[in-house]
Amino acid sequence: MTALVIFGxxxxxxxxxxxxxxxxxxxxxxxxxxxxxVPLESVALKLFTGxxxxxxxxxxxxxxxxxxxxxxGVARRMIAFATSMVGHWYGGLGLAAVLACALFAAVSxxxxxxxxxxxxxxxPAMVRSGFPKRFGAGVVxxxxxxxxxxPPSIVMVMYAVATNASIGALFIAGIIPGLVLATMMGATTxxxxxxxxFPRQPxxxxxxxxxxxxxxxxxxxxIVVVIGGIYSGMFTPTEAAAMSAVYAFxxxxxxxxxxxxxxxxxxxxxxxxxxxxxxxxxxxxxxxxFLLTHENIPLAIAEWMTSTGLGVxxxxxxxxxxxLLAGNFMEPSSIxxxxxxxxxxxxxxxxxDPIHFGVMITVNMEIGMLxxxxxxxLYVASGISRLGLTEMTIAVTPWLLTMLTFLMIVTYWPPLxxxxxxxxGMIP
Amino acid sequence: MSKVLDHLEEWLIAFLMAAATTIIFxxxxxxxxxxxxxxxxxxxxxxxxxxxAQELCIIMFVWMAKFGAAYGVRTGIHVGVDVLINxxxxxxRGKFVIFGxxxxxxxxxIVGTLGARFIWENGMHYATFSALGLxxxxxxxxxxxxxxxxxxxxxxxxxxxxxxxxxxRFLQVAWQFVRTGELPHHDHAAVKGMEEEPKPGDINWFAxxxxxxPRDVKHHTIVDLGREPxxxxxxx
Numbered sequence: 001m002t003a004l005v006i007f008g009x010x011x012x013x014x015x016x017x018x019x020x021x022x023x024x025x026x027x028x029x030x031x032x033x034x035x036x037x038v039p040l041e042s043v044a045l046k047l048f049t050g051x052x053x054x055x056x057x058x059x060x061x062x063x064x065x066x067x068x069x070x071x072x073g074v075a076r077r078m079i080a081f082a083t084s085m086v087g088h089w090y091g092g093l094g095l096a097a098v099l100a101c102a103l104f105a106a107v108s109x110x111x112x113x114x115x116x117x118x119x120x121x122x123x124p125a126m127v128r129s130g131f132p133k134r135f136g137a138g139v140v141x142x143x144x145x146x147x148x149x150x151p152p153s154i155v156m157v158m159y160a161v162a163t164n165a166s167i168g169a170l171f172i173a174g175i176i177p178g179l180v181l182a183t184m185m186g187a188t189t190x191x192x193x194x195x196x197x198f199p200r201q202p203x204x205x206x207x208x209x210x211x212x213x214x215x216x217x218x219x220x221x222x223i224v225v226v227i228g229g230i231y232s233g234m235f236t237p238t239e240a241a242a243m244s245a246v247y248a249f250x251x252x253x254x255x256x257x258x259x260x261x262x263x264x265x266x267x268x269x270x271x272x273x274x275x276x277x278x279x280x281x282x283x284x285x286x287x288x289x290f291l292l293t294h295e296n297i298p299l300a301i302a303e304w305m306t307s308t309g310l311g312v313x314x315x316x317x318x319x320x321x322x323x324l325l326a327g328n329f330m331e332p333s334s335i336x337x338x339x340x341x342x343x344x345x346x347x348x349x350x351x352x353d354p355i356h357f358g359v360m361i362t363v364n365m366e367i368g369m370l371x372x373x374x375x376x377x378l379y380v381a382s383g384i385s386r387l388g389l390t391e392m393t394i395a396v397t398p399w400l401l402t403m404l405t406f407l408m409i410v411t412y413w414p415p416l417x418x419x420x421x422x423x424x425g426m427i428p
Numbered sequence: 429m430s431k432v433l434d435h436l437e438e439w440l441i442a443f444l445m446a447a448a449t450t451i452i453f454x455x456x457x458x459x460x461x462x463x464x465x466x467x468x469x470x471x472x473x474x475x476x477x478x479x480x481a482q483e484l485c486i487i488m489f490v491w492m493a494k495f496g497a498a499y500g501v502r503t504g505i506h507v508g509v510d511v512l513i514n515x516x517x518x519x520x521r522g523k524f525v526i527f528g529x530x531x532x533x534x535x536x537x538i539v540g541t542l543g544a545r546f547i548w549e550n551g552m553h554y555a556t557f558s559a560l561g562l563x564x565x566x567x568x569x570x571x572x573x574x575x576x577x578x579x580x581x582x583x584x585x586x587x588x589x590x591x592x593x594x595x596x597r598f599l600q601v602a603w604q605f606v607r608t609g610e611l612p613h614h615d616h617a618a619v620k621g622m623e624e625e626p627k628p629g630d631i632n633w634f635a636x637x638x639x640x641x642p643r644d645v646k647h648h649t650i651v652d653l654g655r656e657p658x659x660x661x662x663x664x
Contacts, residue, residue: 013531014508015509015512015513016513016527016528017508017510017513017514017524017528018508018527018528018531018532019506019507019508019528019532020507020508020509021506022506022528022531022532025535025539026534026535029538040542044542044543044545044546044587045546047542047543047587048490048584051493054482054485054486056489057448057485057489060445060492061449061452064445064449112633116633234460239456242448242452242453243452243453243456246449246450265442268446269438269442270632272441272444272492272496272499273441273499273503273632274505275445275493275496276492276493276494276497276499277496277497277500277505277506277507277634279489279493279497280500280506283493329509329511330507330509331507373511373639374509374511374638374639374640379633379638380633
């Protein structure tokens with residue numbers, strides 16, 4: 001009953017179009033003022049302590065690093081390297097786009113950032129070399145989704161914040177699924193290009209490949225800094241994020257020089273703007289989940305769910321459908337922060353591994369970014385390619401179907417995500 | 429006056445972002461360098477204690493989050509579920525937009541007041557009275573932060589200050605909307621890019637004109653947008 005009131009109130013407020021953070025906070029205040037005797041002091045305290053966790057601070061650092069990286073140089077060299085490796089196969093630049101997105105995803109924690117970085121260079125290039133615009137925009141928008149599956153990943157940090165899972169283990173768990181998804185997308189691209197007989201690039205010599213690899217070394221080394229640093233225990237995830245922000249700054253300003261010193265304050269401000277918005281959602285989501293816990297709602301839902309006799313298979317199917325629907329209307333961070341406190345206890349009760357559950361949710365969020373009316377990747381790709389939202393939706397359909405297939409594999413075959421972190425001894 | 433406030437806000441959050449990054453970077457480098465037995469350097473480094481770096485970073489980001497959220501109201505970056513209201517006709521949507529903005533102002537005003545009361549009772553009261561030389565009686569001195577040992581009420585004053593600023597921003601945006609029918613948004617890249625390809629680093633995916641934000645009721649023509657001055661956030 002209380003659960004219905006709380007969620008009804010939240011839904012009603014959200015649908016009026018006010019910021020999600022405000023609707024979360026207002027729900028809590030209205031409920032506390034009218035229905036309970038919780039001292040408001042505890043609310044005030046939560047406002048302060050809600051984001052006082054060092055793990056959360058990885059988010060602004062990753063955003064800053066990403067904003068330095070999207071300024072051209074790193075992405076351009078990764079694209080050149082990817083093209084020299086796979087450009088001569090069927091799919092040509094399309095296949096190179098998938099590989100370049102996978103590489104960029106390994107240095108950036110956000111999907112739309114990956115689409116921006118790779119797409120703004122590669123979509124025009126693909127159109128120039130004779131690909132249909134739809135194909136180019138479609139492949140980049142879809143492959144850009146790899147950004148949050150291949151570590152680092154802001155969405156995984158959000159999940160870790162909401163559930164207290166280990167960020168390091170989640171990152172490592174994302175590697176193999178990320179590579180598998182990239183391969184599957186590559187196969188789709190290959191098949192479609194082969195059927196459509198799209199242009200291919202001339203085969204690059206090994207010398208040229210080595211040259212391209214050396215050229216992109218600076219960007220690729222960041223993968224070692226982040227993944228290697230976290231895995232070896234040299235850095236905590238937050239420290240790794242800060243290191244990558246400084247490294248990305250040095251590469252962008254001093255090495256590749258695609259950013260002048262005078263432009264740096266603008267990048268800082270834009271990153272602060274974006275991260276403050278996300279941190280503000282987190283603050284209010286913490287408040288909201290405090291209310292839920294106070295009213296014992298997660299536990300009640302967990303008991304109710306298990307009493308319906310819904311097994312692991314049924315529950316995971318339910319979660320997938322629920323998250324895919326939510327992905328149509330909201331952006332990933334808000335979905336995770338609102339739904340994880342509810343779904344996580346049920347998953348634990350059913351004996352689902354928290355890391356596997358996290359990877360599965362991340363894949364759901366990837367798909368959510370590709371489905372209208374709200375899909376960040378679609379928006380960004382449509383901004384770059386000037387295709388309408390409807391056309392973009394049609395453009396991504398083949399890869400979207402690939403991802404849905406992949407989602408089924410991730411959901412019902414946990415070893416895909418759990419094998420690597422287990423082999424490395426990061427989870428029992 | 430308002431211009432000064434705008435600039436101050438922008439400088440503050442950009443500075444906090446840079447400073448927090450630098451501090452963590454220095455702390456990590458310090459930790460690894462001081463582990464190597466380099467003559468003199470090691471002794472010098474071991475003499476510096478950077479144990480407070482993490483705490484300072486958190487404080488800086490909390491401040492950045494609170495003031496950045498206020499700045500975000502001005503730039504229209506806060507995301508919502510606007511699928512429904514963006515399909516309504518202008519007049520009705522306008523009412524929803526006003527409702528949303530006023531709800532934001534109400535929420536931030538309440539939170540600001542709660543926060544102000546909290547810090548007053550947790551040290552500010554004592555600090556003010558003892559600074560004025562008044563009798564502090566049995567007022568609590570208030571806790572301090574673990575590493576830096578700063579009074580928490582100063583650290584936490586980000587909440588009332590940031591929230592009241594945010595409230596002011598909501599009212600400002602609402603007032604502007606009532607007057608001109610315009611909402612802040614910076615999706616000019618899409619229009620500017622008609623002739624040129626957009627510069628990748630300048631696309632802010634949380635600030636595009638889309639169903640994460642309410643559409644305003646003034647119908648922009650392309651010429652209209654083209655003539656608008658450069659975005660505010662271009663000059664920190």
